[in-house]
Amino acid sequence: MLKAVILIGGPQKGTRFRPLSFEVPKPLFPVAGVPMVQHHIEACSKVPNLKEILLIGFYQPNEALSSFLLKAQQEFKVAIRYLQEYSALGTGGGIYHFRDQILSGGPQAFFVMNADVCSAFPLVPMLDFHKQHGGSQSYVILGTTANRSQSLNYGCIVANGETQEVLHYVEKPGTFVSDIINCGIYLFSPSIFQHIAEVFQRNQQELQLEENSSWQRTEVIRLEQDVFTTLAGRGKLYVYKTEGCWSQIKSAGSAIYASRLYLSQYGSTHPERLASTKEGGPTIRGNVYIHPTANVDPSAVLGPNVSIGMGVTVGAGVRIRESIVLHGAVLQDHSCVLNTIVGWDSTVGRWARVEGTPSDPNPNDPYSKIDSETLFREGKLTPSITILGCNVSIPAEVVILNSIVLPHKELSRSFKNQIIL
Amino acid sequence: MKALILVGGYGTRLRPLTLSVPKPLVDFCNKPILLHQVEALVKAGVNHVILAVSYMSDMLEKEMKEQEKRLGIRISMSHEKEPLGTAGPLALARELLTENSDPFFVLNSDVICDFPFEEMVRFHKHHGKEGTIVVTKVEEPSKYGVVVYEAESGQIQRFVEKPQVFVSNKINSGLYIFSPAVLDRIQLRPTSIEKEIFPAMAQEGQLFAMELQGFWMDIGQPKDFLTGMCMYLQSVRQKHPEWLHVGPGFIGNVLVDPTAKIGQNCSIGPNVTIGPGVTVEDGVRIKRCTIMKGSRLHSHSWLESSIVGWSSSVGQWVRMENVTVLGEDVIVNDELYLNGANVLPHKCISESVPEPRIIM
Numbered sequence: 143m144l145k146a147v148i149l150i151g152g153p154q155k156g157t158r159f160r161p162l163s164f165e166v167p168k169p170l171f172p173v174a175g176v177p178m179v180q181h182h183i184e185a186c187s188k189v190p191n192l193k194e195i196l197l198i199g200f201y202q203p204n205e206a207l208s209s210f211l212l213k214a215q216q217e218f219k220v221a222i223r224y225l226q227e228y229s230a231l232g233t234g235g236g237i238y239h240f241r242d243q244i245l246s247g248g249p250q251a252f253f254v255m256n257a258d259v260c261s262a263f264p265l266v267p268m269l270d271f272h273k274q275h276g277g278s279q280s281y282v283i284l285g286t287t288a289n290r291s292q293s294l295n296y297g298c299i300v301a302n303g304e305t306q307e308v309l310h311y312v313e314k315p316g317t318f319v320s321d322i323i324n325c326g327i328y329l330f331s332p333s334i335f336q337h338i339a340e341v342f343q344r345n346q347q348e349l350q351l352e353e354n355s356s357w358q359r360t361e362v363i364r365l366e367q368d369v370f371t372t373l374a375g376r377g378k379l380y381v382y383k384t385e386g387c388w389s390q391i392k393s394a395g396s397a398i399y400a401s402r403l404y405l406s407q408y409g410s411t412h413p414e415r416l417a418s419t420k421e422g423g424p425t426i427r428g429n430v431y432i433h434p435t436a437n438v439d440p441s442a443v444l445g446p447n448v449s450i451g452m453g454v455t456v457g458a459g460v461r462i463r464e465s466i467v468l469h470g471a472v473l474q475d476h477s478c479v480l481n482t483i484v485g486w487d488s489t490v491g492r493w494a495r496v497e498g499t500p501s502d503p504n505p506n507d508p509y510s511k512i513d514s515e516t517l518f519r520e521g522k523l524t525p526s527i528t529i530l531g532c533n534v535s536i537p538a539e540v541v542i543l544n545s546i547v548l549p550h551k552e553l554s555r556s557f558k559n560q561i562i563l
Numbered sequence: 564m565k566a567l568i569l570v571g572g573y574g575t576r577l578r579p580l581t582l583s584v585p586k587p588l589v590d591f592c593n594k595p596i597l598l599h600q601v602e603a604l605v606k607a608g609v610n611h612v613i614l615a616v617s618y619m620s621d622m623l624e625k626e627m628k629e630q631e632k633r634l635g636i637r638i639s640m641s642h643e644k645e646p647l648g649t650a651g652p653l654a655l656a657r658e659l660l661t662e663n664s665d666p667f668f669v670l671n672s673d674v675i676c677d678f679p680f681e682e683m684v685r686f687h688k689h690h691g692k693e694g695t696i697v698v699t700k701v702e703e704p705s706k707y708g709v710v711v712y713e714a715e716s717g718q719i720q721r722f723v724e725k726p727q728v729f730v731s732n733k734i735n736s737g738l739y740i741f742s743p744a745v746l747d748r749i750q751l752r753p754t755s756i757e758k759e760i761f762p763a764m765a766q767e768g769q770l771f772a773m774e775l776q777g778f779w780m781d782i783g784q785p786k787d788f789l790t791g792m793c794m795y796l797q798s799v800r801q802k803h804p805e806w807l808h809v810g811p812g813f814i815g816n817v818l819v820d821p822t823a824k825i826g827q828n829c830s831i832g833p834n835v836t837i838g839p840g841v842t843v844e845d846g847v848r849i850k851r852c853t854i855m856k857g858s859r860l861h862s863h864s865w866l867e868s869s870i871v872g873w874s875s876s877v878g879q880w881v882r883m884e885n886v887t888v889l890g891e892d893v894i895v896n897d898e899l900y901l902n903g904a905n906v907l908p909h910k911c912i913s914e915s916v917p918e919p920r921i922i923m
């Protein structure tokens with residue numbers, strides 16, 4: 143029997159995802175029309191013998207999360223539970239804290255996945271690889287190739303070219319170490335907890351030497367820095383390298399990029415989710431997702447890479463490209479929406495133009511990843527995708543360029559390169 | 564009667580339009596700038612127009628030949644070998660201007676207003692002195708040279724360049740009428756009429772100011788060209804409302820050539836001029852723009868305060884604003900944003916221009 147854990151973080155995380163994470167927990171933000179973690183859940187549901195999925199995070203239990211989990215259980219026919227940490231315990235602390243829950247029922251192995259990644263999830267190949275590389279005594283990290291400069295933003299893995307054993311692991315190094323990076327998707331045997339326990343005990347000893355230490359801090363464990371770093375070179379940690387699509391989803395801009403990756407997978411995984419140009423319907427270019435309840439005028443032109451949410455209204459002569467339109471939004475006639483996330487229940491007036499600048503990976507470098515690091519460079523807002531928060535109103539005929547509009551704002555003029563509070 | 568129009572040089576400030584045609588032939592409200600002046604002159608009884616030009620232009624010459632026939636008047640070209648400024652051209656054309664002893668008009672070429680030529684003749688004859696300058700009121704006199712004159716008679720006392728304290732709010736509008744005697748003051752060399760001739764005439768009590776009623780604009784650069792268009796269309800509204808286009812989707816003063824085609828669900832105006840053979844596709848929004856002959860605006864584009872030069876093409880969902888000027892035969896690809904772009908003729912634009920700049 144197998145299990146999976148998805149690390150979903152909590153409300154204090156995902157700041158680069160503001161203002162969208164104000165309205166919905168980031169793991170539920172729709173990417174290619176479905177909540178970010180639904181892609182993980184669906185991939186898990188396809189793994190034979192995977193019996194339970196545990197979401198671990200420090201969100202207060204909330205309506206959005208529970209109703210999503212309920213729906214997902216029914217749709218994917220797999221048990222799903224949310225386990226709440228009493229505070230942020232780090233990427234290793236949460237699974238250690240809930241180790242009994244994870245191990246109950248006796249799984250031979252379990253996956254651990256960061257919620258904020260987009261991937262083709264090669265879970266079955268990882269299982270096969272695990273069997274061939276040590277089985278119950280070994281652990282597998284999904285790795286991929288990055289370019290030299292961008293590798294510094296990730297966990298970097300040096301591996302034996304033949305055995306794929308991880309010889310050295312370093313998280314976000316200051317100088318180049320390796321172009322193989324950690325994808326935030328792991329396959330562990332239950333024995334991993336012995337190694338996490340070592341870290342836990344070491345923390346405890348160190349903290350006893352300090353004054354005023356709180357017992358809580360002993361529970362904060364980072365999988366990457368505390369566990370992988372010490373496991374490297376001990377014949378237990380292996381990297382399974384994938385060529386499949388992969389990206390982090392840190393910024394709102396990377397959500398548009400991740401949508402593009404998932405939409406292009408839909409061609410083979412979910413052709414029914416892709417819209418096509420039909421008699422009496424809108425013109426579709428490339429990959430487009432339209433929620434069945436959305437109302438799209440036949441004279442609108444959508445795509446490539448557009449996701450239209452529930453109950454969205456798209457008026458006559460509207461153009462949408464490289465954008466996510468969240469549920470309840472209204473795009474009035476002749477408006478033009480490019481490289482933008484239109485927030486829930488927002489309105490874009492007639493002939494308005496809402497446009498952002500994509501931060502796409504360098505198309506000429508197959509190993510390039512999306513940069514989603516800083517909002518500001520030299521004190522200036524770096525041109526990014528435009529984000530309209532929830533319930534924002536854009537008047538007719540204005541242009542909103544490279545801007546972030548916080549929720550519930552009614553604008554009365556054009557804005558460029560600004561954060562509008 | 565005769566009139567001399569100071570056509571001057573290359574019209575660089577109205578580029579990129581003047582890279583395709585000489586400035587006097589640039590269409591202003593669906594008629595070459597020069598014809599606005601020439602037709603008004605003809606109406607006031609002028610039968611000989613002299614164009615003072617400092618460059619050769621076959622296009623201008625050919626066009627003027629046709630206008631000669633059409634209007635039944637004589638049009639002469641007075642070519643300078645070197646630019647003679649605003650006064651020198653009068654000396655060069657001396658023979659033509661003194662064929663009889665009538666007073667003659669002198670005009671700056673890019674001025675648009677309700678030309679008061681008949682009133683000028685009356686006013687000039689009434690005071691009987693050498694020269695009359697038409698003056699117009701401005702809001703910010705400190706930016707201009709102002710004319711100080713006696714309110715009753717109009718006799719000019721002096722000129723003050725960029726006054727720092729208020730002395731007058733009237734400026735020289737570039738429309739004059741002179742008696743032939745003025746030619747004795749002007750030598751055949753580069754001379755500025757404003758700086759070198761007028762002050763002396765004023766001192767001798769030979770120069771009078773006549774105040775212009777109604778609008779006035781020097782349309783020598785794109786921004787002012789558009790402002791002038793708004794003023795001109797407003798005066799059309801008063802004098803010839805039947806020239807303006809009305810109907811669903813049209814707002815305010817809009818001039819549309821009868822050969823233009825307008826699509827469904829457009830919203831056009833206020834202050835728009837659409838030239839002959841222009842095609843405006845469905846769902847286009849235009850305000851405060853001039854669209855010149857043969858251009859096409861593709862569906863759902865949005866244009867404000869822009870000039871689309873001859874035979875250009877603006878793509879679907881393009882947004883153009885802030886005095887964007889397209890030269891002749893420019894193609895703007897779909898979905899682009901042009902903010903204050905100045906695009907030279909025969910260019911194809913495939914990237915947005917988010918900040919004002921020149922596209923070579």
Ligand SMILES: Nc1nc2c(ncn2[C@@H]2O[C@H](COP(=O)(O)OP(=O)(O)O)[C@@H](O)[C@H]2O)c(=O)[nH]1
Nearest residue numbers: 149150151198199230231232233236256257258
């Ligand atoms: N449950 C839980 N998840 C976390 C915690 N910290 C980070 N995560 C999740 O782990 C993943 C990786 O986060 P993190 O290591 O902080 O960011 P990265 O190193 O920039 O990828 C994300 O999906 C986070 O939501 C935590 O304290 N508890």
Ligand SMILES: Nc1nc2c(ncn2[C@@H]2O[C@H](COP(=O)(O)OP(=O)(O)O)[C@@H](O)[C@H]2O)c(=O)[nH]1
Nearest residue numbers: 569570571615616617646647648652671672673
């Ligand atoms: N023929 C001729 N016309 C000129 C010359 N210089 C200026 N002009 C014209 O005289 C008018 C007034 O010119 P100027 O005083 O330079 O004003 P501006 O060009 O409107 O700033 C304009 O119509 C010019 O085209 C010249 O050297 N020769």
Ligand SMILES: [Mg+2]
Nearest residue numbers: 233297313366
């Ligand atoms: Mg991390």
